Amino acid sequence: MAKPHTPPPAAAHRSTSTTAGAPPVVEPRAGGATIEPSMFVLPYLEVSRALLRAHHDALAMMEANRTLADALRVIVRRQQDLAFEIAEQAMARAEGDGQAPGEDRATMFHRAADAVRELGEAMITAQLSALDTLRDRARGADADVRPSSTTRH
Secondary structure: OOOOOOOOOOOOOOOOOOOOOOOOOOEEOHHHOEEOHHHHHHHHHHHHHHHHHHHHHHHHHHHHHHHHHHHHHHHHHHHHHHHHHHHHHHHHHHHHHOOOOHHHHHHHHHHHHHHHHHHHHHHHHHHHHHHHHHHHHHHHHHHHHOOOOOOOO
């Protein structure tokens, strides 16, 4: 024959903890009924923390992507300006005497190489800025989502 469930002896009000591996704390209720708040609430707490973390991560990715898109927009404008500048120099030199002298062509190519280098550096800076934004947001989200022990008084 199965023994009926007997509640634990009445004890002082104890704090509950959501620490993994800790035994559940049973709190006595009026009339002898007991409930295990940590066991009942723990799945909901974990799901809510996971959802909150996913929300923070999505916001961080959106901000990083926005930062990167803004920087890339500036880079594309700069690239267009440099392309027009080089094209205008080539057209001006070609109109002068039909063909630009060798030294002028070398100067144009050096300017084009410098322009490509500038754009590459701007691209790297933009990506690093987006990663820094993402890292900063992740640090803030870690502080917001960090589990806290639940204490009842």
